[in-house]
Amino acid sequence: MKAKVEESISYIRNLIGDFNPEIAIILGSGLGELAEEFKNKTKIKTEKIPNYPQPTVEGHAGNLVFGELNDVRVLGFQGRIHFYESGEIENVIYPVLVANELGVKILIVTNAAGGLNKNFKPGDLMVIADHINFMFLNPLLIFPQNLKRMNHPAYDDRLKKIAIETGIELGISIREGIYCGVRGPNYETPAEVEMLRKIGCDAVGMSTVPEVITANFLGMRVLGISCITNYAAGISKNKLSHEEVTAVASKVKNEFSLLIKEVIKKIKQIGI
Template identity: 45%
Template sequence: MPFDPAIDARQLQEAVAAIRQHTDLEPELALVLGSGLGALADEVEDPVVLTTAEVPHYPQSTVEGHAGRLVIGRLAGRPVLVIQGRIHGYEGHDARALGFPVRLAHALGARGLLLTNAAGGINPAFGPGTLMLISDHLNLAFQSPLAGPVGEGEVRFPDLSNPYDEPWREQARNIAITRKIPYREGVYVWTSGPSYETPAEIRFFARVGADAVGMSTVPEALQAAALDLPVLGISTITNPAAGLQDTPLDHSEVLEVGRQVRDRLAAWVRGIVAESRL
């Protein structure tokens, strides 16, 4: 059943009101932290921490490595909202729900959205531990949080010729170079999960131009586009995708590589937060 825009707007207002009972800080940037990357939230200064269960209508995360917390405070001197653990369609949430955290961040005042994720490497040059700046995406889950009636403040047909803001990407490149953080740049493909992809699917993705694969990020980028919210995306390549390694894929491997690379990722994100101008 399609969502009701009036109910959608009311639920968002109630979520904002619940957060405003704890803080009046307006975040300039919102950061969504992917699998195993949530430790960055511990660097937020003067944090106001809410579990997502405390926020009315917020969909709940059920995946290991996704804490289900909102942290509002200052990172590198700038006011931020850190979404510590995201939600996924494979948990049973409908596509509209996947955009709720982005709509909430926008309603709280965020002017930019930085997305991180853990991803499988398709490009053979992108080994485990690679940080990949997302240049574009492929939506092979064939879903969208924008389907149905137009939500409040949303564009009906958002332009996706620049889904990951090029000027912001240029700033991120310069920050990585200055801080001597190695990175790659490539195309991310979204699949619905929760099963990992088959070797045949990975071969297909490679042929159509994908460099990495995961089960998140794209719905958030779509929601941001409808709200005219600039997006920057960074993937941590945690493992070769199916058929590109001899051992079966394991979520614990994803979390472990995320832990190994988190210092480099944290340094890059910290620099992006401190120096980016949108």
């Protein structure tokens, strides 16, 4: 794995030179347009990067975008890799390993998620307070030496506070809740949704958890934001579809972009 990542980094460095991103953003389904707002950007197709796994799901373009956002050097991942696409956990966490090798210290991970909390509605943005790993996968098993236990919150408390306060200031419908990660690729049954609600989950999706575990292991500080794109099965009578997910994400992309840009601005001002 290390040799593969180093080969990827060598290719990337030939294109970006000594540009060192401070913050990386993994952009979930329908949320990738934020990277188009980067200034002085360099876009690299992931299919050109040696060893880099390819996203196959609609709404995940497959680009690494380097640039500046509110005078902060950033790396945007337009597209993520879900476990169900390949069945290889190494593919899922590969973007985090690349970001780490490039010197990234803060990871903002976003996703499109189904709403379990009946007080939430499609279009809400939810700051992830914590997660429940119902993927039953742990990427740390691929690191054979020097394993560390997570002895701090998975999601950074200061970053959560900044995101929530910023959302309120901007008048955005901002929530905070527990994200449950499942393997997919099927949507949850009504019975599964009811079970997840009873154990305290506010949103459910098919990503994020492995990336966050890996980022914590590597010493990054993490902020997680879910876009609630639909009510989960049993809460809504409508048939669930990926088209609905991407459509709702597209509708809130302006609020999402504004929130992320202002959060990054505050991170720089405070000097986290």
